[in-house]
Every structure is written in structure tokens, then in C-alpha cells.
Amino acid sequence: MKRQIIDKGVHSTFLLIALFSIAALSLIMVFLFIEGIPIFDQITIKEFVFGQYWYPTDDPTAFGILALILGSVYVTILSGMMAIPLGIMTAVYLAEIAPPKVAEIVKPIVELMASIPSVVIGFFGMVIVAPFIQKLFNIPVGLNMFNASLMLAFMAVPTICSISEDAIFSVPVAVKEASFALGATHFETIAKVIIPASLSGICTAIILGLSRAIGETMVVLMAAGGAAMIPGSFFDPVRPLPASIAAEMAEAPFRSEHYHALFAIGIVLFLFTLIFNLFADYLSHKFRQVGEASL
Amino acid sequence: MNKFSKLILALIVSMVIASSQVFGGELDIKGSTTVLPIAQKAAEAYMAQNPGVKISLSGGGSGNGIKAIIDGTADIGNASRFIKQKEVNLAGSKNVYPVPFRIALDAIVPIVNSQNKVKDLTRAQLKDIYLGKIKDWKEVGGTPGKIIVISRDSSSGTFGVWKELVMEKDRVIPSALTVPSNGGVVQAVTTTPGAIGYVGLGYLNHDIKAVKVDGIEGSEANTLNGSFPISRGLFMFTKGWPEGEIMDFISFILSRKGQDLVKEAGSIPLF
Numbered sequence: 001m002k003r004q005i006i007d008k009g010v011h012s013t014f015l016l017i018a019l020f021s022i023a024a025l026s027l028i029m030v031f032l033f034i035e036g037i038p039i040f041d042q043i044t045i046k047e048f049v050f051g052q053y054w055y056p057t058d059d060p061t062a063f064g065i066l067a068l069i070l071g072s073v074y075v076t077i078l079s080g081m082m083a084i085p086l087g088i089m090t091a092v093y094l095a096e097i098a099p100p101k102v103a104e105i106v107k108p109i110v111e112l113m114a115s116i117p118s119v120v121i122g123f124f125g126m127v128i129v130a131p132f133i134q135k136l137f138n139i140p141v142g143l144n145m146f147n148a149s150l151m152l153a154f155m156a157v158p159t160i161c162s163i164s165e166d167a168i169f170s171v172p173v174a175v176k177e178a179s180f181a182l183g184a185t186h187f188e189t190i191a192k193v194i195i196p197a198s199l200s201g202i203c204t205a206i207i208l209g210l211s212r213a214i215g216e217t218m219v220v221l222m223a224a225g226g227a228a229m230i231p232g233s234f235f236d237p238v239r240p241l242p243a244s245i246a247a248e249m250a251e252a253p254f255r256s257e258h259y260h261a262l263f264a265i266g267i268v269l270f271l272f273t274l275i276f277n278l279f280a281d282y283l284s285h286k287f288r289q290v291g292e293a294s295l
Numbered sequence: 296m297n298k299f300s301k302l303i304l305a306l307i308v309s310m311v312i313a314s315s316q317v318f319g320g321e322l323d324i325k326g327s328t329t330v331l332p333i334a335q336k337a338a339e340a341y342m343a344q345n346p347g348v349k350i351s352l353s354g355g356g357s358g359n360g361i362k363a364i365i366d367g368t369a370d371i372g373n374a375s376r377f378i379k380q381k382e383v384n385l386a387g388s389k390n391v392y393p394v395p396f397r398i399a400l401d402a403i404v405p406i407v408n409s410q411n412k413v414k415d416l417t418r419a420q421l422k423d424i425y426l427g428k429i430k431d432w433k434e435v436g437g438t439p440g441k442i443i444v445i446s447r448d449s450s451s452g453t454f455g456v457w458k459e460l461v462m463e464k465d466r467v468i469p470s471a472l473t474v475p476s477n478g479g480v481v482q483a484v485t486t487t488p489g490a491i492g493y494v495g496l497g498y499l500n501h502d503i504k505a506v507k508v509d510g511i512e513g514s515e516a517n518t519l520n521g522s523f524p525i526s527r528g529l530f531m532f533t534k535g536w537p538e539g540e541i542m543d544f545i546s547f548i549l550s551r552k553g554q555d556l557v558k559e560a561g562s563i564p565l566f
Contacts (some may be wrong), residue, residue, distance in 0.1 A: 055466055057449040067469065131486045140441045140489050143472060221475065226448075229469035237472045247448045247475045254355070 032270060036263035039063065048264060054228040054239075056248065056258040063261045067230045069268065071145075071238035074231060075224065076214045078149035079156060083213075084206055086153070087160025091205075094161070095168040096190055107165070114158035118218040125151040125223030139235045141225065146234045148224035152216055156209035163208060167201020168194060200287040207280035211273050217242035241269045320540050322350040326360015326373030329452030330529050332560040333399055334373055337548045340556060344547075348540055357455075358382075364532045365391050370541050372532040375401065375452050376459070393532045398548050400563040402496040402526040403456050404513035405506045406481070408488045413437040415507040418524055421461050424491060427468035432489065444471040445483050445492035453477065457493055460525045493525075497561035515563050529562060 039048065043063055051064015090110065094103045129150065130142030171194050179189040195202070225237020226247065245262050252258040324334050331354050338350040355363075360372035365386045378386075378393055386393050405421060407413060413435055416424075423429040424442055433439040446467050447454040458467070474480045480492040485502045496513060499505050505513055508524050517523040531548070533541055547553050554564035 053466075053469065055449065058466060126482065127486075134487065141443045141472065141487050143483060143487075226473035226475075227470050228473070237470070239473065247473070 029270070032263060032266050036260060036265075036267045039257060039260035039264045042257055048261075049268070052230065054244070056252070056261055061257060063257070065241070065244075065265060065268065067228045068239055068241050068244050068265065070230050071224070071228075072214060072240040072242075072269075072272070075145055075149050075152060075220060075238060075240050076210055078145060078234065079152035079213045080206070080210050082149065082153035083156035083160055083209055087157045087205070087209060088164050088202060090157070090161045091164035091168055091202075092190060092195070095165050096186075096194065107162070110158050110161050112158075113154070114162070116155075118155065118216055119222075121151050121155060122219040122222035125219060130223065137235065141235075141237060143223060143225035143237055144235045145224065145231055145238045148220050148238070148240075151219045151223050152213040155216065155219065156213050159212055160205045160209035163205035164198070164202045167198035167205065170201070171197045200284045203283040203287060204280055207276055207283070211276045211280075214272060214276065215242060215269065217246045221246050241265050241272075245269075320348060322348060322371065322540060322544060323363075323369040324350060324352050324371045324373060324531075325355055325363040325369040326371075326532075327357040327375040327452060327529070328354040329375040329401065329455075329562075330360075330373035330398075330531070333529065333548070333557050333562055334371075334531075336556040336560050337544070337553055340552070341544055341547050345540075345543075348544075350544070361393065361532055364393050364534045365389055367391075367534060370533065370537075371544070374530045374532060375455065376527060377530065378532065392535050394534075394536055396531045396533070396545050396549070397528040397565065398531050398545070399529040399554075399557040399565060400518050400526060401456065401529055402513050402515075402518040402523055402563060403453055403460075403493050404496055404499060404525070405491060405493045405508060406484050406499070406503045407491050407506055408484055409502060409504050410488055411437060411504060413506060414504075415510055417509050418461055421508070422463070422465070425457075425462060425467050425471065426465055427470070440489045443487050443490040444468065445480055445487075445490050446471040446473050447477075447480065447493075448473050448475055451475075453493070453495060456525065456527055460527070495561060496563060518563050519565075526563075 043051075048063055048065060049069070050066050051062065052066050053062040053064050054067060055062040094107055094110075098106065125147050126143065129147055132142070133139070133147055133150075134142035175193060175197055176189060179193040184192070220238075220240045221243040224240060224243060226239045226243060227237040228239045228244070229236070231238050245265055248258070249262050252262055322338075324338070331352065334352055338352055342348060342350055357374035357376050360369070360374050361378055361382050362372075363369035364372035365382070372393075378395065383393070405416065411432070413432060416435060420429060420435050424435070425444055425446070427444070429435060430442055431439055432442055444467070447457070472483065474483055474492070477494045477498045480494050481498055481500065481503055484490045484492045491506075496515065496518070499513075507513070511517055511522050511524065513523050513525070518526045531545060533545070537545060548557070549565070554566060557564045
């Protein structure tokens, strides 16, 4: 009897703890919407999302965030183009090709890269990389979309690499050996058997890596240049969504239009990451391998 | 005579000390973030001298500072500009008489990369550069090259002055880089050959070149004599003529010691 009471006690304690974290998260979400929605008394959602000009403190004000949205999207895509091939190829190398001794050294180093604070990466981008790429490409300004994307790729590679590596590593040996037995070379096995078999894990890795890039604030605040315009080239400065919130929130008068507009940007950013995560969930289900023979 | 004046001075000092011990109130200061560092330094020093007085500080911008005086939600309202006619009317309708105290000065100086040959720009040229009408340095007498416009976030106080005194009513072009701090502007201008930016006088250094405005060099002396065009007074407003510790605090800022703190906070002291 006593044992059952203790057991029930444990159950309800864990339930409470779980409920607490869910409640805290939902309250943050509710708060985000409560503070963000009042801006739509002033302007329509269409004007907000598709407006080209962001002049929150001018008279008259302009609260169009299209340039900020595109800034975020472009920076994420560009950093993805750099980070995805790098991350996955490193993972393939570590899991399949590298001798165990090399992998033992390289893998912890790659994972250590993930723990570099973003402010350090941002500072590096601003002080070292900006003048460098400015001279290298002979462009007028080094604080731009390319610089920010490069820094974000730097942050996404460790995430993409280490999760993909786990996925590749967990491909059953039997599948691999079957491929060899059929006369496939090592490369053919990697390209046609191992990568398709671990696609679900690789997709998750990519999405997690990119969602880090889209929500990252400090790097884009420091290295992206911060111009609220629709970029015309890789080397134009951009102002992604999180940078606007971080730069302006401290000075926006409490409960003013500007304050509500910044929270509305937060809602947009929240929806972005939500869509990203749903997509990741869908992909990981779609490519899920069930059993060893289902390839 | 000399002895007599010393006596009077001693009397005043002892009265101030005595009265400051009598004060035990709280001071609420709100408003401009440009004035905030000054108020912060002054408040710390003042509270160290007068342990009985508690000063609470908050930002919120010049408009909120003046509004707080009119509504009576603060004792002192900070503003990096003078009161507007609209605000005077509002105060009048509520039978409030806001009293301005100019406590410091502030100058914003345009800066360019140290390799840039341009030494002097008119306010009209600066405006056209920030409007995007002038795009190349050769249009203002420099070596040909694209002008990289660097500005501050729209909610910064420095941007506020720049907008008011240079841009007047017009908008800075969207392609301008925005940097979150004075130090960031200096950093960006140092590393970008074609850049132009603007910073508070206290941030000038040897890595960058200050540009004269309408032929006048941005300096403390030129700000004090009123000839440098991109400068402004920093104000504290009170509701009616101040009394008690409010008066005492403002006198403290206007004293030699207070003005030294103004300088420490990066603004220009009145004397």
C-alpha cells in the first residue's frame, strides 16, 4: 500500500514539473501575442508584412517589415548553402572515411565549435572578417549579408555535423555490408545506401542548424550591417528580424506603437521557427527507416 | 570683507549640509536616454553626499520625460531638446508651469575614414548624403568612390539630434548601415574607407577624421560659443520652480562638481 502511495507521489511530481515548463512556455507565447497584436489597430497585417519601409520613430511612422523578413530569409538561405554541404560532408568523413584515431580528435573539436558564444563570433565577424572580405572582394563595405551568413554558417556547421554524424553512424552494419556484398564501391555505398538510410536524421540536423541561424541575434546585429532595405546583392547590408528587436527594444517607449511593432516582429519570428520545426517533423517522418530492410 | 564673505560661504555651506540632512525624500527622474548617463552619475554622487535621499532613474525618451512632469509622475523630466509648443499648451491646460534648466551641451560630429581627403561639408551636403542624393565622394570634392552611409538606430538620442538638425523632416535612406552604438560607428568608419558616420564629441579619436560642418570644427569651444551647428542643450524640467531636494539636486548638477560629472558622462559641461 505504502509503495503505491509513493509511486503516485512520484507520478504527480513529475507531472507537475512537466506542466510547469509547458505553462511557462505557453505564458511567454501568450505574452508575445498580447503585446504584439495591438499594432494591428494602427496598420493592417498586409501593410506590416509587405510594407517596404521601416521608420518606427519618424513622423509619420512606417512599420513595414518586408525588408527585415527578406533579410532574415536571405541570410538563412545563404548560410544554409555554406553550412549544409560542409556539415554533411564533414559528418560523412568522420563516420565513414576517417581512421578512428583522426575521428577521435576531430569530432570533439567540431563539437567544441558549437560552444563558442555567439557574441564572440559576431565580434570576430565585425572586427576581423569585415575588413578582410572588403579587401578580398574589393567591395565598399564589409558588414553585409555575406559576412553575417558566413558567421552563421560557422555556428550551424557543428550542429549539422554532429547530428548527421550520429545518424550516419547508426545506419545498421548489415545494410552497409549487403551493399558491399553486391559489389558496390565504398563511394557508391555512401552515396546510394548510407546517406538515403540516414536522411531522416540529416534533415533534422539541417533544420536544427538553420533554426539556430534564423533566430540568432548577436551575430546579425554585429556583422550584418543593419540596413533596413531589400538587398540587391550578397554584399549589401541587411537587417534581419532579431537584430531589429535587439537594437530597438531598449529604447522603445513602453506600450508605444514601436514597442508593439517589435513584439509583432517577435510573433513573425515565432511563426517562422514554428513552420521550420513542423517541416522538420514532417521530413523526419517521411524519410524514417523502419527496420533494416526497408530502404 | 574677505573674512565676511568667507563667513557667509561657511554659513551657506553649513545650511546646505544641515538642510540636506533634513531632506529625506525620494526623487523620481525620468526621460531622455541621452541625459540618463549624466543623471546617473550625478545621482550616485548626490546620494553618497546625502544618504537620506533616494533617487530613482528611468529612461523613456525626452517626450516621456516632459509628459511625466506635466502628469506629475516624476519630479524631474530629462529632455535632450527644448519643450515643444504642443507640450507647453498641454501643460497650460493642466495649470502646470514646466521650468527648464539647461544642465549640459551636446555636439554631434560627422566623421570619415582617416584616408578620406574631404575636410569640410555643409549641412546641405550632409543632408543630401544621408538622403542618398549624393552617392560619390567626388561630388563633394573627394577622391571618387562610393559613399557608405552609416547611421544610428532610429531610437537613439544621437540619431534624434542628427535627424532634427541635419535631416530636418526627411528620412535617412534605407540602405544606410545602422550601428547600435557610438563606439560601433567609430569601429565601422575606421575599417571602411568610403564611410561617413556621426558620433558624440566625446567619441572622437585618432583613428578617424572629424569633418568640419559649414567650415566650423566640432569642438567644445565652438559648441559653447554656439557656432557649431549640430549641437543642442540638454535639459532637466521641473514642475513649477523647484523646491527642497529637487532644487538642491539641480544646483548640485550646475555646480563645479556636477559639471565635472557631466564631462565624465561624455557630454559638454556648461562652464
